[in-house]
Amino acid sequence: MPRIKCKRNIESEPNVTYYKPVGIPLRELQELELDLDELEAIRLSDYEGLYQEEAAEKMHVSRQTFGRIINNAHRKIAECLIKGKAIKINVSSED
Numbered sequence: 001m002p003r004i005k006c007k008r009n010i011e012s013e014p015n016v017t018y019y020k021p022v023g024i025p026l027r028e029l030q031e032l033e034l035d036l037d038e039l040e041a042i043r044l045s046d047y048e049g050l051y052q053e054e055a056a057e058k059m060h061v062s063r064q065t066f067g068r069i070i071n072n073a074h075r076k077i078a079e080c081l082i083k084g085k086a087i088k089i090n091v092s093s094e095d
Contacts, residue, residue, distance in 0.1 A: 008037045009060045013091050020086035031086035038073035039089055045070055 013036065020029055037059065044055035056066035080087050 009058060010036050010040045014089055017089040017091055021084045029086045031088045032076045032080055033088050033090045034076055035090050037069055041066060041070040042073050
């Protein structure tokens with residue numbers, strides 16, 4: 001049985017929850033879901049420029065967990081950019 005996912009500190013939910021390539025109808029696109037914790041990791045690391053240790057503290061996770069979250073987020077975003085997929089930000093609550 002998998003471990004229970006700990007509550008992560010997310011400062012705010014995004015106003016925009018969907019990104020897609022221009023000129024391709026949504027019905028023709030594959031999509032990948034980006035979880036809120038992955039978006040928060042991107043915001044802290046790439047946008048705010050924090051080191052992983054600082055960002056992990058803000059999210060209330062270990063540095064190793066933060067590293068896994070940010071790696072998953074980067075992989076998903078790269079796949080969407082390279083293969084022309086849509087990105088859906090999953091804002092649904094997991095409680």
